[in-house]
Amino acid sequence: MQRSPLLRCLAIYGEMPGRFLLTAVLLAAINIALVGQQVLVGHAVQEAQHGKLVVAGPDGLDYHRAWFWVVLLIGLSLARAAVQYGAGLLSLSIGQRLLTILRARILVQIQRLDLAYHWRHGVGEMVTRMTRDADKVRDALINFWRQIFETGLIVAISLGLLCVYSPWLALVPALLLALGIALLWSEADTLVALDRRIGDAYDAVTQDLSEGVNGVRVIKAFSLGEARAERFRAHVDLFRAEAKAAIRHASRRVPLPQTIIALSHAWVLGFGAWMVAQGMLGVGALVAAMLVVNTLVLRIEGIGRLLQVIADARASAARIWEVLDAEPVIRSGAKPxxxxxxxxxxxxxxxxxxxxxxxxLRDLGLTVRPGEIVALVGATGSGKSILTALLPRLVEVDGGAVEIGSDESGWQDIRELDLRELRRRVHVLPQENFLFSDTLAANLRLCAPDATEAELRAALDHAAAGELLDRLSEGLDTRVGDRGATLSGGQRQRVCLARALLADADILVLDDATSALDARTERRAIDNIRSLRGGRARPLTMLIVASRLSTALIADRVAVLAGGRIVAEGAHAELVEQSAHYRALMGL
Incomplete structure (x- = not known):
């Protein structure tokens, strides 16, 4: 099962056993009735051959027996149609349920995986696996288990019926079926490899499309529309070329085994006619045998067409389980x-x-005491953002330790702590201030779902964003657009800061999260935050990544990061006198 991703997806039907078994029973009834209907047609033909279908009587022709067969066959057809309609609805229903389960598992897994995994795999790849790949698996499994189940029944019943008429009638079709299916199956791995290449090409298309939509401002600002369109066309052309290669391969290889299977028609007709001539088989039985073998061949040819779908789905299922089987590097501890x-x-x-x-980062050491505000400065690419991501364990350390606590209560390694509680009390506001396409109030309540309107307004005031509400026509109910597109950069930063304050964390890390604010607004926001938790039993500890002198001046202490280490720390005035590196960073 571990080596068969598609079967692992099929096993998800085990979560809905009642509906699955009911659908299987209905499909079994449909196919048994189909073969039975064909046998009844043979009996009707046999009666017609012997003059029993329409009988000449003293009052004229008696159609009683003919009407009996007509009503019986029509009634059976209507019953089959009704049951088939119900089975089709149930099949689609459990297929949609399977798709929902798959997508939900992928989404949960994506949230569990660490940032390093997401850095290695783009957004486009994750979106493709949740949409295209999941759809392919759903479509294949709906057809797969239905056709395999139905075809298995048809093969067993049909060959059994042919064997009743004559073992030789059944033996040759059985051999031809086995040979044709073996040839079809031999192409499966090649088709899977081809679809894997199609999936990789589609990942590039999705990634490029995602970047084109999210980066539309940059594209317009630098007049990159034509270049991006040409790049996108190149990805689409590659995707189309890979899809054509798969179609060409299937078109060349699938017809031969289908032709071999279709030879069953010729055998049953030829050998059956000989048996009729020898008086070993009735005409009605030959008609029934031809109808049965016709259904058999059509079903097996359908499996040939299904093979392409299954091959696609095998590749898609493998890509899905690559995500679902990925083990998160970061695991929660148990200590509070x-x-x-x-x-x-x-x-x-x-x-x-x-x-x-x-x-x-290498052999880095730094202590931020409870209630202290420390500014972290360093050159671009020195690792400041990586350091901030280590505190709530968004990224895992390779060596050394990140500890939370104080000299009074003791220090605890964050790897031993409950991850949910750690991230609730250690909040990082990243460089990219992300707002969801919802109302201002909904974005603020992400960290505090039960916050009142008064609390939302207070948080905006503390983040120096109180006047923002006066500029928005609908106040807190204003929709901020995709990623907060209706707000300026400074407004987005202050809204995100207000959201972080509503989280009521004990350690707040600002990763250059005030870079779009002017110096006065930045100082006002920090002073508000300082006074907000000053003198309380749980003072707010802040680590601020600073790239401007005004930010460094706000802090109680400044730490200088260079070469992966803290090379200097102290008050601003001390560092100006003692650290040439600090003076260079601050432009002094």
Whole structure:
């Protein structure tokens, strides 16, 4: 099962056993009735041959027997149609349920996986696996288990019936079927490899489309429309070329086994006619045998067409289980966080976020005491954002330790702490201020679902964004657009800061999250935050990634990051006198 991704997807039907078994029973009844209907046609023909269907009597022709067969066959056809309609609805229903389960599992797994995994795999790849791949698996499984189940019944019943008429009538079709199916199956791995290439090409199309939509401002600003369109066309052309290659391969290889299977017609007709001539078989039985073998051949040819769908789905299922089987690097501990004030201590820290051994941080040490505001400065690419991602375990350390606590309550390694509680009390506001396409109030309530309107307004005031409500026509009910497109960069940053304050964290990390604010607004926001938690039993500890002098001046202390280490720390005035590197960073 572990080596068969499609069968693993099929096993999901085990979560809906009642509906699945009911559908299987209905499909079995449909196919048994189909073969039975063909046998009845043979009996009717046999009666016609012997003059029993229409009988000449003293009062004229008696159609009683003919009407009996007509009513019986029409009634059976109507019953089959009604049952088939119900089975079709049930099949689609459980197929949609399977699709829902698959997508839900992928979404949950995506949330579980660490940032390093998402850095290695683009958005387009994740979207493709949740949409195209999941749809292909759903479509294949609906057809797969129905056709395999139905065809298995048809093969067993049909060959059994032919064997009743004559073992030789059944033997040759059975051999031809086995040979044709073997040839079809031999092409499965090649078709899977071809669809895998199609999937990879489609990933590139989706990724490029996602970047084109999300980066539309940059594209317009630099007049990159034609270049991006040409790039997108190249990805689409590659996707089309891979799809054509798969279609050409299937068109060349599938007809031969289908032709071999179709020879069953010729055998049953030829050998059956000989048996009729020898008086070993009735005409009605020959008609029934021809109808049965015709159904048999059509079903097997349908499996040939289904093989392409299954091959596609095998590749898609493998891509889905690659995501679902990925083990999160970061696993939750069990210990609760200290109840008192929280600070941060980094001891001999090293980290290579991409897992390629290229360390961004090396032997780094830093302590931020509870209630302290520390500014972290460093050159572009020095690892400031990676350091901030380590605190709530968005990225895992390779060596050393990140500890939470204080000298009074003790320090605890975050790898031993409950992950949900850690991320609730250690909040990182990243460089990219992301707002969802919803109302302002809905975005603010993400971290505090029960927050009142007064609390939302207070949070905006503390983030120096109180005047924002006066500029929005619908106030808190204003929709902010995709990624907050209706707001300016500074407004988005202050809304995200207000949202972080509503989370009521003990440690707040601002990863250059005030870069779009002017110095006065930034100072006002930080002073508001400082006074908000000042003097409380749980003071707010802040680590601010700073790229401007005004931000460094707000902090109680400044730490300088260079070469993966903290090379200097102290008050601004001290660093101006003692650190040439700091003076260069701040442009002094």
């Amino acid at each position: 966080l200290p109840s008192g004030p929280l600070g941060v201590r980094l001891r001999n820290l090293s980290a290579s976020p991409l897992g390629d051994g290229a360390a961004v």
